Amino acid sequence: xxxxxxxxxxxxxxxxxxxxxxxxxxxxxxxxxxxxxxxxxxxxxxxxxxxxxxxxxxxxxxxxxxxxxxxxxxxxxxxxxxxxxxxxxxxxxxxxxxxxxxxxxxxxxxxxxxxxxxxxxxxxxxxxxxxxxxxxxxxxxxxxxxxxxxxxxxxxxxx
Numbered sequence: 717x718x719x720x721x722x723x724x725x726x727x728x729x730x731x732x733x734x735x736x737x738x739x740x741x742x743x744x745x746x747x748x749x750x751x752x753x754x755x756x757x758x759x760x761x762x763x764x765x766x767x768x769x770x771x772x773x774x775x776x777x778x779x780x781x782x783x784x785x786x787x788x789x790x791x792x793x794x795x796x797x798x799x800x801x802x803x804x805x806x807x808x809x810x811x812x813x814x815x816x817x818x819x820x821x822x823x824x825x826x827x828x829x830x831x832x833x834x835x836x837x838x839x840x841x842x843x844x845x846x847x848x849x850x851x852x853x854x855x856x857x858x859x860x861x862x863x864x865x866x867x868x869x870x871x872x873x874x875x
Contacts, residue, residue, distance in 0.1 A: 720860055723755030724820055727798040730757065731775075732822055732865045735800035738762035738775065745868045748775040749798040750783050750816070758795065759783055775799065776807035780814040789815040796820055800865050801828050802858060805839050808846040812854060819843060821858035822865035831869045 720728070727749050734747020746763040761779035764770060776799055783792060796818040797803070797811050802825045811819060823831075825842055832838075844856040 720820065720857065721755075723751070724796070724798070724857075725861065727751045727755065727757065727796070728800075728820055728822055728861055729864065730760070731798040731800045732861065732868060734760055734762050734775065735865070735868050738764075739868060742766050743773075745800070746775040747800045748779040750779055751796050751798060752791075753794045759786070772806065774804065774807050776803045777810045780807075780810040780816070783816075784814050792816050800868070801825075803843045805841050805846050808843045812847055812850050812852070816854070817852065818855045819847070819857070820860065821856075822861045823869060824859040824862070827859065827862055827866065828869060831866065 731747045731749045735745040738747055739745035743763040743766045748761050749757055750759040752758055759779055759782050761775050761782065763775045764773035764778060776797060779797065792815040795816050797816050799821040801823045802821045803811060803819060825840060829838060847854040847856060
């Protein structure tokens, strides 16, 4: 895995913090941050599936929906999406179609499935696998900081 910069770690921790807030709001614990090439936070989003009653309300999809309204594709190509958990196929698609060409995530799909236990309803196709099929290259870095993200995902996590 490519080494992460101090900015990468800071923005990934911000995404983990957003996942904690999503859980406190009654949603699944996922958060995402859009950062520019200088380490500045451009946008933040949380999972809103429960509170908005929206099956597409994943943090990364919410983030990319807002980002595509606010930024030009050339700007997004220079950005990174930081996600508390590995983006699912739907979110990977939103990132790809939004033009972001770098993703950094904390918890892997495998770790999230283990934490969710039996009965988790998932499409087990990793972010890097999905994005590898695009015609434009997308760098995927992760998992990283799993030990910091893991407690938020426990069903009994303190909030």
